[in-house]
Amino acid sequence: MDRPAVSQDLRALIRDISTANPRWGSPRILGELRKLGIAVAKSAVEKYRVRLCRPPSPSWRAFLKNHASEIVALDFFAVPPVGFRVLLVLLVLVHDRRRILHFNLTEHPPAQWTVQQLVEAFPWETVPRYLLRDRDAVYGHIFARRVAGVGLAQVLTAPRSPWQNPYAERVIGSIRRECLDQVIVCGEDHCRRVLTRYVALSPLADTPGIVHGRS
Secondary structure, eight states, X not given: OOOOOOOHXXXXXXXXXHHHOTTOOHHHHHHHHHHTTOOOOHHHHHHHSOOOOOOSXXXXXXXXXXXGGGEEEEEEEEEOOSSSOOEEEXXXXXXXXXXXXXXXXXXXXXXXXXXXXXXXXXXXXXXXSEEEEOOOTTSHHHHHHHHHHTTOEEEEOOTTOGGGSHHHHHHHHHHHHHTGGGSOOOSHHHHHHHHHHHHHHSGGGOSTTOOOOOO
């Protein structure tokens, strides 16, 4: 036996109730209709209620865009000089101006050394709100405690997801293509001089107050 058709007035009422109460599901709407003495099947409520298409939370891209002025990105990249040693360069990048705030390099970066680079990059009185970084074990518990102690919220990228730190990755790519791929790095001091000159002459350093790498 076919069910009776749902009238236009009842359809409009279901839509009005669901629009005015976007958190209500079909069982709640069905219960409210029954309180009014309106007998209707749950399937009809499911069919005619309005579902608002809202994302559950802002996307990663929206977060980076909305908080650009409050984010500093941190990332390492490797430089192989002559010989078998590998140097690791730490880059501190300001998101809103896409500029290099600080860099330094070493062969074996312990957590305490990494924390010191943040101290040299900016005084804690001007600390940003968010620190964007990957999950490299080099940061360690010492780094996490020091950063948390000044009220800086760490935003960690997902494992093997360099695209979540796009500005730092793009700057590192530019440094490789425009600078390091054009020279043979002879050692740590040579690498520091090359990077210091590149950053000083680069548009990435057009904002006063940049801190260059120091030994």
